[in-house]
Amino acid sequence: MRPPLPPKHPHAHRAVLCFLSLVLLFFFLLYLSLTPSRKKPSPLPSPPPSSRNAPADSLSDPHRLFLSLSPGANASIAAHLRTLTLRPHLAGTPSAAHAASYVLAHLRSAGLRTLVADYYPLLSYPASASLALLRPDGALLRPLPLAEPADPEAAAVPPYHAYSPSGAAMAPGVFINYGREEDYRALDRLGVDVKGCVVIVRRGGGYRGAVVVRAAARGAVAVLMFKAADRGGVERGTVLLGGVGDPLTPGWAAPSAAAAPDDGGGERLDADEEEVRRRFPKIPSMPVAEAVAMEILRTLGGPPMPRAWRDALPLAEDSGVGPGPTLVNLTYQEDKKLAKIQNVFGVIRGSEEPDRYVILGNHRDAWTFGAVDPNSGTAALLDVARHYGSLLRSGWRPRRTIILCSWEAEEFGMIGSTEWVEQNLGKLTSMAVTYLNVDCAVQGDGFFAGATPQLDKLLVQVTKQIQDPDLEGRTVYDSWAANNEGISKIERLARADSDFSAFLHHAGIPSVDLYYGEAFAGYHTAFDSYKWMIEHGDPSFHRHVAIAELWGLLGLRLADDPVLPFDYLSYSTQLHVDNFGTVNLVEACRKTGVNRFILVSSILVNGAAMGQILNPAYIILNVFGLTLIAKLQAEQYIRRSGINYTIIRPGGLRDEPATGSIIMEPEDTLYEGSISRDQVAEVAVGSLFCPDAFYKVVEIVSRSEAPKRPVSDLFAAVRQS
Structure with a gap:
């Protein structure tokens, strides 16, 4: 999983292969979903009948065996958490290396093949x-x-x-x-x-x-x-x-040595370069x-x-x-300074599709003792590894490869996970099935989840099979829905504050994030200790067990199901916001006499006509989700409606305040770049009563070298074709 340093600008043939592979995979999975499987599952020893979770007939043999191993798991999870939190373990320090060794040893003892990747960010x-x-x-x-x-x-x-x-x-x-x-x-x-x-x-x-x-x-x-x-x-x-990852290696992996390139080290930007100073x-x-x-x-x-x-x-x-x-x-x-960080991996090779990866990840480094953030998740990861190891000893092998990941330097800006994704981007974009993230596994009560839409249905199914850790006779799903007025409330992972960010936002890999408790008052302080956890957070460690069960069972379903359990009908429903939602708003404007409509769309919506069909961003957004196509359809409807419109197509959206000035171009001009959400809002508000913005489609990004100009002047300079 450690190929050579990827080029900064991927070659076109790689993008072509990626695009064609994903399209073929889509139709292959569609065919399989309509064809009953004739293959019988391999026999496994009968599991103990002690599972407190779903009925036997709703689970396959390995899944039932996995859940049957949960009794006593709270004690082993508590022991892991106690050991991991004996001392602070800030990334890049000797104590962080001790934590890495502990995780490595337990992944190995579970029977998994182990790997370590070093970086010097x-x-x-x-x-x-x-x-x-x-x-x-x-x-x-x-x-x-x-x-x-x-x-x-x-x-x-x-x-x-x-x-x-x-x-x-x-x-x-x-x-x-x-x-x-x-x-x-x-x-x-x-x-x-x-x-x-x-x-x-x-x-x-x-x-x-x-x-x-x-x-x-x-x-x-x-x-x-x-x-x-x-x-x-x-x-x-x-x-x-300005985003996640090592400031000196934006877009490629940090070298595995501190030496300069002339002394055998890898390429880095100089600290005084503008691209670095902006960070x-x-x-x-x-x-x-x-x-x-x-x-x-x-x-x-x-x-x-x-x-x-x-x-x-x-x-x-x-x-x-x-x-x-x-x-x-x-x-x-x-x-x-350049400091050594270590990502630790446990790998279970797939028996039938070994080049398809189901990835489970948690970071290991902490600002202080880290009982909540992140080692509640680390302890759960080690328990998942123990369960998977027991399955291996029973004769089970997953259909697809499972990779358990323990990241370092997340607290500095998701650095460990980002460097690994950048190093393996070519493989991951074509081979990774999904990324399942757990950061703060337990920080209070109540279950919370975020996911990309194609995983919604699977997430609901799995939560219905796990016993609620706080209420007898209820599943996690029952309590989850009850706490959200009868629905399973799933966040959409637009934030960039945990290790799913590089997988989802950079590589376009479907992702999940799971945790108990909405917030933690001792966040990033010395209160984040084992003492707090046993007195307040989860004294019995049953919430930890529930997260481990959910996490592990999600991994098993994605690794073992003959047809990947993705639901793209759910995904298409989400796209109604981009297309049919806009259509409904236009019709509402007509009925109420409103004659001004501002739509925020995206650059590359017309990427095919621009010759950008091989642009990685266009591929990632369209092969499965068809996001840009839905936005383009919405734009076309508005332009035919007769309503006075302004369509604003921003580049990649950043949550930080503006660090440059706005560049505005005519439609189908820009194919890369980013912009602060604040600047997009500035343009949208400025367009409302600006005559030069009427009936126009514009594209915007921000650049540090651009002169600052009033929004009205920017619109005046754009000629609509």
């Missing part, structure tokens, strides 16, 4: 930091602690933001609430400008990196971030921008305890703080937002 650690509160004249008022109160022995890495640049600031403080655009508008109404100030922001305004970017765009010189009601926990995290914020940021943030906020003057900002905080009614009059003195020194 650029990781970011704290070298030194200081914080103090000064009088208006610069005299020291008092130093402020940066240690985590919940970690009195300083066992974990000091709280910091990975990839925050080194820097120093001595400036007035300003409170910006959550750091959202609406918060800045509120400050504007109060006459408060953050330019030249250190801003204090509470978590909850989206990705922390995006919060820092917005502050820098407003002229702030540094950011202090806290979490309300943190009970002494301080949240670490990354502020890496890091321009101003330093640091996380602090709520108590420290309150010490600063209580000294601020200026206009009174809006009541909605103050209500959840231990502040007086007359508290101000700043700036000043006190000064905040902050220094931070970053230590960026």
Whole structure:
């Protein structure tokens, strides 16, 4: 699974083979789905009749045997979690290597073939930091602690933001609430400008990196971030921008050695190249305890703080937002370096389709002890491996190859999984069946799932076969549906905050993400410990067992079913939003007399006419999902409707704030590029009453070198064909 370094620009013949293979596979599976299987399953020893799950007649022999092995699994999972969380294990450190060795040993003892893939990406650690509160004249008022109160022995890495640049600031403080655009508008109404100030922001305004970017765009010189009601926990995290993966190797795998290319190492970009510098914020940021943030906020003057900002905080009614009059003195020194990370694999080779891969993955690295994030999932993965090993010893072999993956450096930006996907992209796009992800397996109560639509039906089927871990006599599906007003609520994985991202968003592989509990108050803090898990999260470890059963059974169905259990009718239903949903909106406009319609579509919708049928993005989106074709049909309907339309086709959508200026071109012009969602919204709103936008189809991306121009000027420059 470790082919040579892939080229940055795939050759056309590879894309042709990929496209044809996927089309042939689609029709082959359609044929099989209409043809009854004549092959009898290979016999297996009769499993013990102790399974607490589905009736025997609803499961094949190996699946029934798999579930029969669950009694006692909670004890083995608890033992794994206890061992994995004895010490913090931040990626790239010696303790992370110990965790890798532990996982490797247990995959091997389960009877799986094991592999290790090493990479040397650029990781970011704290070298030194200081914080103090000064009088208006610069005299020291008092130093402020940066240690985590919940970690009195300083066992974990000091709280910091990975990839925050080194820097120093001595400036007035300003409170910006959550750091959202609406918060800045509120400050504007109060006459408060953050330019030249250190801003204090509470978590909850989206990705922390995006919060820092917005502050820098407003002229702030540094950011202090806290979490309300943190009970002494301080949240670490990354502020890496512009996607996932190693900043020095965008689009290809990080080398397996730290050496430079001339000394036998692989290719990397230089750290001072613009493509790399765009991945890091321009101003330093640091996380602090709520108590420290309150010490600063209580000294601020200026206009009174809006009541909605103050209500959840231990502040007086007359508290101000700043700036000043006190000064905040902050220094931070970053230590960026190439560090060794290890991905660990357990492989069960398929007996009939060995070149088709069912991949189960979890990351292993943690900011602190990692009992929830991520080692609740690691412990479950090892239990799945134990179950699969028992099946192997019974004589079972999966039809397709199963790969169990333990990633490193997810916390820095999904680096381990992304580097492996980039290294094996050619194989994975043509051979991977699906990727099943579990990150924080258990962080509370209630089952949650995300999936691409073709896996919805399978997910429902499997949850109906697993006993609810909290309620006797109910299945996971029963409780899942009951908690969501009678439906199984499945998220669509648009976020990019776990290891499914590279598989789904880059390689286009159908994916699933499973977990118990919607949120965890101790996220990325020293509270993420085994003690918390046995006292609050899952004292009996039955939720862990349920996740392992769900995860493992999904893997078995996808590896063993003669016909892949994908439901593309479900997928086509989702496409109604792109096509029939738009048609319904157009008809509603006609009935109500609305004569202005703005549609956000996508570049490459007309890729076939543009000669882009071999473009990997066009292939991935259309071979199964027909997403771009559905969008094109919606566009054509609007253009025939007679309604005054503007159709906006953005490039790949980014969740981060804008890092460049908007480029606008006529339809069927752009075939690559990306753009911030904020910029798409800016264009959509700007088009509403802009005459030069009427009856036009435009394509937009953002580029750092482009000059900033008003939206009206951009539309005026585009001539509709």
